[in-house]
Amino acid sequence: MKGFIIALQFLTRLPTPVIVVDDAAFARSMRWFPAAGLVIGALVAGAAWAGGLADSRLGALAALIVWVGVTGALHLDGLSDLADASGAAHKAEGGDRERLLAVLADPHVGSFGVVAIVLQLLSKLMLLHMLVEAHVFLPLVLVPFAARIGPLVWTWWLMPLHQGLAARFRSAIGPIELTVWTAALAAASWFYPAFLVTPLLVLWWGWQVRRMIGGISGDSHGAGIELIETGLLLTLVVTAPWIPGP
Template sequence: MLNGLVTGLVTALRTLSVFPVPGREARSFSSALYWFPAVGLLLGLFVAGSGWIGYLAGWDRFGAALMVVSGLVVTRGMHADGLADMFDGFWGGRDRDSALRIMKDPNVGSFGALGLGSLLLFKWVALEQLLSFGAFDWVIAGVVLARTAQVALAVALPYARSGGGTAEGFVVGAGRKHAVVSSLSALLIIVFVLKSTPGAVVIVTGASLASTLFIGWLSSKKIGGVTGDVLGAVSEVTEIAVWTAGGLYFMLR
């Protein structure tokens, strides 16, 4: 059992980040899902730490740009690429088969470029707002919940491709226990990160839930399940949702 947990952590780190990790991959990729919130915490600390440079210099706009870029670098841009592919497929495909075919194409089309540009713009604006209040805890919470959203969709929806794909191993073996463990660990992390502030915990959780439900509903309607691109997209959308909610929270309080 211990060996399975260790290999699951190795797989989670190799899947979600660029960090070089020694060790063997998990036999069942779904065992990595338990570790997604914890790896999200590591990634969130990295992203927030890069923004600290701009914050110390008193240049919030630069710090926000550093956080956007560092988030892309530390994940190899994998989730952003997934969002671009999802935009191309969902808005360029006339039916399920054409949408899946377009999403598999490595080239980025016009819808994907528009989606990716919008993603980066929204992230930059939201992060600049959070940085102006020194709200690094909200930045970290967004990254943690974004990875938890991936687990939720992997558990809730079937794998959409009949011919297999990179995310099939994560989705096919995902079950209720993965959702329960990852959700509880994510909740513990954000309660600690947000200093047990009830209002903040409710807001970030609500924003994460809303974005996850929306992407899940849209993906179920368009392709009848999820793919690796959809899991990447829900991660990006959840980050934006949580960070935007945080920006509004500080602006209106």
């Protein structure tokens, strides 16, 4: 339970009990990331449903505001940093990897990062609107949950890029944690087959990160979570049982 509270403290802005956390306990909290995702998903789905009682557009907006607010835009920051880094490297002659890593370490947000955040928020807003229109609410609970299985896989699979956040998590993840959450994802996919695409999205992003920067970092964890959430929303839209309008 302590690990779950630590995971909530790290991944959300929700009020939690004050507890003492050392590096080892913080690293172990990663095992609870998918469970924290369920809490985020429940709040997002609840906001979508409540807003949707008035209008589907309001439901989508409420869900997006809660999604960004409860996570403190934590993963959007990683997405913007990686977008800036990849954009700067692409502009450099030969796609300079050193340039990419230098920009990735820069805390400032550039034009590529701003564009990435805007496109990500617009994508989520549009997809949420379509899901609210189709009265698809329960699967929304599972989207943040499934996306946060990704960091467990990437931590176990990829070497940390540097001695930062990703390196602290590496020692805490093993086959047991992966098996437990894979089984939970399989159970969720029994009811909502759209989530069968999750492993493909997770493996795709891990391959992209390894090819692009050679290892996993906190920013690439955050970017991966954001992109997988959007990919899952799109899959739900494609497979949604659409209800004809009046």
